[in-house]
Amino acid sequence: TQLLEQSPQFLSIQEGENLTVYCNSSSVFSSLQWYRQEPGEGPVLLVTVVTGGEVKKLKRLTFQFGDARKDSSLHITAAQPGDTGLYLCVRHNNDMRFGAGTRLTVKP
């Protein structure tokens, strides 16, 4: 059973476009992380969000944690080919659970 739903599962866009991917659950998270995984490599942490309503920015990436701490979004502005990868959300409660990920392809 998937405790975290990530959408969309696949996304292919042109360089320069904006995009948003989502991570949703029916249960409350104590905290949530976003990782990016590039082909042939392990995931790498992008951000951790803890407080409901929190917004964090990492260059062109904006992460938001929902007010009720059940969902999160990742918005990328002016996507670049280097943003290509699998974006994974990870929720923390008593354990860590990964979502299945959104596979993003940014075409030049």
Place this chain on the structure above:
Amino acid sequence: DADVTQTPRNRITKTGKRIMLECSQTKGHDRMYWYRQDPGLGLRLIYYSFDVKDINKGEISDGYSVSRQAQAKFSLSLESAIPNQTALYFCATSSGGSWNEQFFGPGTRLTVL
């Protein structure tokens, strides 16, 4: 040099064979983890260890065993491999800080025929 290394990077084996995947880390972390990744399912935790004398089952431990030989080494064994264990396997470490950032190795692609 990479902080978390895994050997082998690729392995093809046959049903019923015993396989060991090895993980080493130079980050000095106490916590180590083994995950498997399957398309559409994300990463699922197999086993984890918080120090050399500590072994804990994760979400999908059946068919696997682990050994924590030292702080820096954590190996995963498949005693009798079966085809549905074909997957990408990742080792990770963490310091156990508040938000438990995990540092992953490059993965081992295992195919069981």
